[in-house]
Amino acid sequence: MTPPRPPSRVIQWGTGAIGAEMITAILDHRADLDLVGVKVYSETKHGKDVGTLVGRSPIGVLATADTAEVIAMPADCVLYTPRTTDLAEVCRILASGKTVATTAFLFHPRRLPSPDRDHVLRAGTTAGQRSNWVGRRNGEPLMQIETLWTVGGEYPDHWPRPKDGWTLTIEGDPSMRTHFFSSASFTRPASIEEHVRSANVATAMQVLNAVPTVCDAAPGLATMAALPLVRSHTGFRNA
Ligand SMILES: NC(=O)c1ccc[n+]([C@@H]2O[C@H](COP(=O)([O-])OP(=O)(O)OC[C@H]3O[C@@H](n4cnc5c(N)ncnc54)[C@H](OP(=O)(O)O)[C@@H]3O)[C@@H](O)[C@H]2O)c1
Numbered sequence: 001m002t003p004p005r006p007p008s009r010v011i012q013w014g015t016g017a018i019g020a021e022m023i024t025a026i027l028d029h030r031a032d033l034d035l036v037g038v039k040v041y042s043e044t045k046h047g048k049d050v051g052t053l054v055g056r057s058p059i060g061v062l063a064t065a066d067t068a069e070v071i072a073m074p075a076d077c078v079l080y081t082p083r084t085t086d087l088a089e090v091c092r093i094l095a096s097g098k099t100v101a102t103t104a105f106l107f108h109p110r111r112l113p114s115p116d117r118d119h120v121l122r123a124g125t126t127a128g129q130r131s132n133w134v135g136r137r138n139g140e141p142l143m144q145i146e147t148l149w150t151v152g153g154e155y156p157d158h159w160p161r162p163k164d165g166w167t168l169t170i171e172g173d174p175s176m177r178t179h180f181f182s183s184a185s186f187t188r189p190a191s192i193e194e195h196v197r198s199a200n201v202a203t204a205m206q207v208l209n210a211v212p213t214v215c216d217a218a219p220g221l222a223t224m225a226a227l228p229l230v231r232s233h234t235g236f237r238n239a
Pocket of ligand 1: 013014015016017018039040042082083085103104105199200
């Protein structure tokens with residue numbers, strides 16, 4: 001029988017919507033992860049016990065706004081979820097010998113080139129985004145993903161009007177279609193804050209659940225395309 005691996009030492013970098021979900025999940029469910037440090041940006045959080053910051057009992061780990069102090073901490077993995085990302089900073093973390101797991105789009109190898117991103121996000125001009133990605137095999141379209149995201153109540157007349165959520169269509173033999181919609185609950189009334197939080201959980205857990213495999217991966221960039229299937233730790237124990 002394989003002996004149980006010792007807990008991975010993790011540092012949480014940023015305690016916003018995503019970072020706070022990661023911390024509570026680690027404290028509540030992840031005996032295999034040892035939270036050894038937390039980097040914050042707000043001076044009001046500096047020096048506070050991390051457990052207290054997320055509404056749990058004190059755990060004896062103090063949050064710090066001192067970047068150099070966090071980088072100097074021994075750890076296996078940094079969960080990097082600040083609002084704005086800093087390539088040089090991430091390079092310093094990597095150079096200190098730690099793995100980085102992140103929700104930040106900047107670090108996806110095929111991220112948008114900056115001129116496109118600047119165009120899409122020009123301040124004050126964007127109330128929605130319609131994006132389309134096509135994966136090809138031998139030059140022929142094989143997979144296509146389209147997203148229609150809007151802010152506010154307006155919706156362009158010339159855009160399609162699909163059901164809210166995600167519709168997966170497979171054209172084949174047989175052809176299949178399913179509709180997927182995530183929510184805080186389907187059985188009780190939930191506030192908009194709960195719905196937003198449930199979306200944060202979905203984002204945060206994809207990365208948190210990937211930590212063991214990311215730590216085991218070969219040096220380099222590891223994305224969902226290369227990693228084994230990342231599953232719920234609490235549901236499957238990742239056995
Ligand atoms: N929310 C989502 O559903 C979602 C989905 C996909 C990807 N992401 C990505 O995940 C990351 C975190 O998202 P989030 O929703 O957790 O964001 P958020 O709630 O806005 O996070 C705020 C975080 O940013 C930190 N912060 C404050 N000032 C900063 C500065 N000058 N530079 C850098 N960070 C600063 C805050 O520090 P304190 O710890 O001191 O408060 C806090 O940790 C982002 O890169 C985002 O693009 C988010």
